[in-house]
Amino acid sequence: MNFRNFQVPYPVDDRYSKKVAYFSMEFAVHQPLKIYSGGLGFLSGSHMRSGYELRQNIIGIGILWKYGYYDQARNQDQTLQVTWMEKYYSFLEDTGIKFQILIHDHPVWVKAYYLNPETFKSAPMFLLSTDLPENDYVSQTITHRLYDANVATKVAQFILLGVGGAKLVDELNFNPDLYHLNEAHGISAAFYLLNKFKSVDTLRKHLVFTTHTPEEAGNEKHDIYLCHKMSYFCGMSVDEVRKLTGIYDDQFNHSLVALRFAKLANGVSQLHGRVSREMWGKYDGICPIIAITNAQNWNYWADKQLYRAMEEANDWAFDDRKKYLKKRAFEIVADQTGKLFNPNVLTIVWARRFAGYKRADFLTQTLERFNKLTSNEKYPIQFIWAGKPYPVDYPAISQFNNLVHISKNYKNVAVLIGYELGLSKRLKQASDIWLNNPRVPREASGTSGMTAAMNGSVNFSTDDGWIPEFINNGHNGFVVPQADYANMTVQEQDDYDLNKLYEILEQQILPLYYDNYDTWRQVVKNGMRDVRFQFDSNRMAHEYYELLYI
Structure with a gap:
């Protein structure tokens, strides 16, 4: 040529x-x-x-x-x-x-x-x-x-x-x-x-x-x-x-x-x-x-079988496919950490670049609440963290390492390495909830949640980046309502966001997933539909x- x-x-x-x-x-x-x-x-x-x-x-x-x-x-x-x-x-x-x-x-x-x-x-x-x-x-x-x-x-x-x-x-x-x-x-x-x-x-x-x-x-x-x-x-x-x-x-x-x-x-x-x-x-x-x-590019990222089951209104096939995707991704978790995750358990994934404002370890800031959340037998939960800190961003690296040390105390918490395109797609398929909690308004866009929605995951986020254009709270995802952040100190903003995250998780998300799965499935499908054209890179x-x- x-x-x-x-x-x-x-x-x-x-x-x-x-x-x-x-x-x-x-x-x-x-x-x-x-x-x-x-x-x-x-x-x-x-x-x-x-x-x-x-x-x-x-x-x-x-x-x-x-x-x-x-x-x-x-x-x-x-x-x-x-x-x-x-x-x-x-x-x-x-x-x-x-x-x-x-x-x-x-x-x-x-x-x-x-x-x-x-x-x-x-x-x-x-x-x-x-x-x-x-x-x-x-x-x-x-x-x-x-x-x-x-x-x-x-x-x-x-x-x-x-x-x-x-x-x-x-x-x-x-x-x-x-x-x-x-x-x-x-x-x-x-x-x-x-x-x-x-x-x-x-x-x-x-x-x-x-x-x-x-x-x-x-x-x-x-x-x-x-x-x-x-x-x-x-x-x-x-x-x-x-x-x-x-x-x-x-x-x-x-x-x-x-x-x-x-x-x-x-x-x-x-x-x-x-x-x-x-x-x-x-x-x-x-x-x-x-x-x-x-x-993000729908053709590359989306799970087509999940979309087909949704379009055919075949809920059995839809649930079966999502369970299969979780099971397959959990093999990576088992391989890397020796932990066996259960595809029937609500799985929350936080995975993206590690940077201070993205607050990777946010939910673990109050270990007492985190322990309560992770040991709840009525509403069991699984957590996966992954992402690459910049190789000389030592605060971000210590945040990653801190999560690794915390995860050693739990059977249902895992931290993975190798967060590149391949693992990213698997983790989106593994997740029921895609957690995103940057400090508003520091996330310009934050596109990882788009590809999560394309794989049957529900976005749960602070109200930043692309999220205000996408989430209709409770309908296609869950969002922390914005406070008057401009007049808050960083600590006040963090306290407010953390309380809201726990509140929404404990009072809305977990009960919905376990007590009303048909409605949960509808929220998943709404997210998949809403992301399909509006947030396809075409x-x-x-x-x-x-x-x-x-």
């Missing part, structure tokens, strides 16, 4: 004829391709799958991480061990494209690999690597670890995605109408494109931006002089950069610059769109921020063309 005049290798639907190059630091397309860490990757992976299903004129630009994010293993006492294993991908094609970019005033060779759309049913994707014999060792390590903890390496990764990605698009002769940055990691592309387009106004016509971070502190900032020293600005002086970006302190704020260079940006839920407009509204020169709610990928790429 000739990659020098690249066109998407399928007939394009006329509605989606505009050419788009979509830049993302991570893509979770399928379990064998381990180049993702969490939600951002799950989202971009589903986007690529929908791009394929809808026949969109879009290509994905990412990075081929030699060691992935990391592999989750266990120490001798079952606590978390971070391990790094080399990955090999025989299904990627060598494009034969090799070129140089400048990093730290030093030429670095970049090679491009291709993921054919037919391999995993995704839009065509190109993945960049610097792990080449032509490069010195330090340059090779740029593409070793996703979100490397070393600041200089991380800035180099951002240059590779942005400048390297934009240069690759030129090497392909793809000539996109739009460059879409999924998060601001690739904003260095703007400086490469300024050299090409010669004006900010022309650049703006070609750049759109998706922001995922609902708080300013979470947006990447780096020392402007470090960025300059590392050739981030493609030959521009710091003074020129300041003039163009309006940044006059020493912190180069990637998201702020993206908002000033893009013609249009979007938040990833209606609530997040509002939060983003308020958060960035105090800065001048930023583009309008709309909202396109995240979604809707989202269509909206990107309709609302962001216009």
Whole structure:
């Protein structure tokens, strides 16, 4: 295949004829391709799958991480061990494209690999690597670890995605109408494109931006002089950069610059769109921020047999299938922890990236109440936790380890490792309740509950991210009613949420599951129906063309 005049290798639907190059630091397309860490990757992976299903004129630009994010293993006492294993991908094609970019005033060779759309049913994707014999060792390590903890390496990764990605698009002769940055990691592309387009106004016509971070502190900032020293600005002086970006302190704020260079940006839920407009509204020169709610690919995630039984109104088949899915997933629990879980028992799963605001161990904060809950013989319960903390986020790692130690005291509490696409799907099938309790309003979207609903699990959540658009309390899920969080201390907010979670669990969810299963089944089905179209990524990928790429 000739990659020098690249066109998407399928007939394009006329509605989606505009050419788009979509830049993302991570893509979770399928379990064998381990180049993702969490939600951002799950989202971009589903986007690529929908791009394929809808026949969109879009290509994905990412990075081929030699060691992935990391592999989750266990120490001798079952606590978390971070391990790094080399990955090999025989299904990627060598494009034969090799070129140089400048990093730290030093030429670095970049090679491009291709993921054919037919391999995993995704839009065509190109993945960049610097792990080449032509490069010195330090340059090779740029593409070793996703979100490397070393600041200089991380800035180099951002240059590779942005400048390297934009240069690759030129090497392909793809000539996109739009460059879409999924998060601001690739904003260095703007400086490469300024050299090409010669004006900010022309650049703006070609750049759109998706922001995922609902708080300013979470947006990447780096020392402007470090960025300059590392050739981030493609030959521009710091003074020129300041003039163009309006940044006059020493912190180069990637998201702020993206908002000033893009013609249009979007938040990833209606609530997040509002939060983003308020958060960035105090800065001048930023583009309008709309909202396109995240979604997940139904074809990839949903259990089709469960949906078939629901559509045929065959409750026996529906219950039988859900029980089978639980039983199959519980084999993983038994294998990892030696605990035998019962498919007839209400199972609660908390599984996603471990981060402080997501409050993974929230229900265990009052062990007295947790003990009472887990030892209730009338309404038995099972808990599973899983998820990957960032490998140097020590508070999150100790939270994970604390849960491991707590779980040793219970037959019906398990903590699993290896939370990637494969395990994620199994845990969604294992769960009756998908527990989500972030501190409002810190979750931009939080899409894991969507794929849980697609596998017959009921969402139980604080009212954040996508949840206000989905949950009709008691009808298709359960939600903690919002309090006046803005006027509460963090401790007051935590106390309120924790009490409400226990209250709803003990007084509504458990009695419903055990005393009124027919109604419970209806709640499950309502969730499956409501998530089916509104939160399928085909809707989202269509909206990107309709609302962001216009």
